[in-house]
Amino acid sequence: MLDRATRGIPADFLNSGESLNDLYLIIHAVDDIRPGAYYFRRDKRALELLKEGDFRREAGYLGLGQEIPADCSVNIYFLADLNRALERFGNRGYRAAQLEASIMGGKLYLAAYAQRLGASGLTFFDDDVTEFFSPHAAGKSVMFLLALGKSAKKRGLNVI
Numbered sequence: 736m737l738d739r740a741t742r743g744i745p746a747d748f749l750n751s752g753e754s755l756n757d758l759y760l761i762i763h764a765v766d767d768i769r770p771g772a773y774y775f776r777r778d779k780r781a782l783e784l785l786k787e788g789d790f791r792r793e794a795g796y797l798g799l800g801q802e803i804p805a806d807c808s809v810n811i812y813f814l815a816d817l818n819r820a821l822e823r824f825g826n827r828g829y830r831a832a833q834l835e836a837s838i839m840g841g842k843l844y845l846a847a848y849a850q851r852l853g854a855s856g857l858t859f860f861d862d863d864v865t866e867f868f869s870p871h872a873a874g875k876s877v878m879f880l881l882a883l884g885k886s887a888k889k890r891g892l893n894v895i
């Protein structure tokens with residue numbers, strides 16, 4: 736899903752292969768991957784482990800204390816270096832970074848639903864997310880957060 740969602744979008748503000756956003760993940764429960772915080776190495780199409788551990792409690796806090804980011808299988812955060820984007824594009828840089836993150840997020844939604852997984856866009860404590868992934872993410876700002884997992888609704892656990 737990460738591979739397919741990060742193959743670039745056609746946009747006048749991006750040269751081929753370029754991206755304004757980096758993907759950071761908190762993995763709780765994904766087959767064959769140890770729980771922990773990861774950075775997606777786009778050049779290698781691989782996950783780089785930043786810190787190993789069960790971060791459900793932290794992810795729940797970072798997602799405004801909601802259940803979904805703690806309970807899901809993986810949280811995917813889109814982080815952009817806004818200073819660089821603003822220097823390059825002026826005020827448009829913020830909109831460009833948001834647009835790119837939302838389109839990549841949209842691709843992940845489609846990839847999830849196609850596999851009958853659940854996906855939910857979430858709000859977050861901006862600076863705390865950057866701090867959680869630092870020093871790697873120092874200076875970057877969060878544009879979007881998407882939680883992926885097996886939907887409780889589909890499992891029949893959350894039908895009201």
Ligand SMILES: Cc1cc2nc3c(=O)[nH]c(=O)nc-3n(C[C@H](O)[C@H](O)[C@H](O)COP(=O)(O)O)c2cc1C
Nearest residue numbers: 798799801803854855856857858859878879880888
């Ligand atoms: C940028 C963005 C942020 C969102 N933040 C939250 C959030 O913090 N909490 C939440 O319950 N839904 C949030 N939503 C909405 C959910 O992604 C979802 O659409 C909503 O919970 C309805 O889901 P359902 O139709 O599966 O019930 C957000 C959506 C977007 C696009």
